[in-house]
Amino acid sequence: MTKAELVDEIAQKADLTRKHSEVIVDAVFSSIVEALQGGDKIELRGFGSFRVRHRASRTGRNPKTGEGVLVPAKKVPYFKPGKELRELINRG
Amino acid sequence: MTKADIARIVYERHGGISNREAARLVEIIFESIKRHLGDGDKVQITGFGTFLVRQKRERRGRNPQTGEEMLIKPRSSVVFRPSKLFTPALSE
Numbered sequence: 001m002t003k004a005e006l007v008d009e010i011a012q013k014a015d016l017t018r019k020h021s022e023v024i025v026d027a028v029f030s031s032i033v034e035a036l037q038g039g040d041k042i043e044l045r046g047f048g049s050f051r052v053r054h055r056a057s058r059t060g061r062n063p064k065t066g067e068g069v070l071v072p073a074k075k076v077p078y079f080k081p082g083k084e085l086r087e088l089i090n091r092g
Numbered sequence: 093m094t095k096a097d098i099a100r101i102v103y104e105r106h107g108g109i110s111n112r113e114a115a116r117l118v119e120i121i122f123e124s125i126k127r128h129l130g131d132g133d134k135v136q137i138t139g140f141g142t143f144l145v146r147q148k149r150e151r152r153g154r155n156p157q158t159g160e161e162m163l164i165k166p167r168s169s170v171v172f173r174p175s176k177l178f179t180p181a182l183s184e
Binding site: 001002003006009010013014020023024025027028029031032033035036037040041042043044045046047048050052074075076077078079081084085086088089090091 | 093094095097098101102105106108109114116117118120121122124125126128129130132133134135136137138139140141143145167168169170171172174178179181182183184
């Protein structure tokens, strides 16, 4: 499923125009990105949680030249599926 | 941040809908994503990331409390791959 398909599905289910549905879907995902940017974590009951994980800097290697390069520390988004979601995909 | 906080942000950004309607829409969005993942579908949200269902193989594990060795059955798991735009946004 793509974002466009999700927008269509929500428009249909909630009896909204496609345009309104898109504004809402966009607001949901940008609010998650912004919360993580602000250092907050997100807990969505029944679905899962998003938090920021810190990756330490490390020495990587340029695969072409074999030269060592410093890969700086960075923050990456991490999703942990919730119990309901884990059970749903493992049923049967 | 919880679904209620996301609903409040949706409500503030959208205008035309009530806070209660916003909460219902947030619920519908995550239920819809969950259902597609339950069907084994991947869900790709442009600018945010992709949720995929991955099969994990059977492996030997250890009960961390007793140290007892046990067999962990094959199972499915949901993996989130952040979009190329998401990760750099966290280090800005």
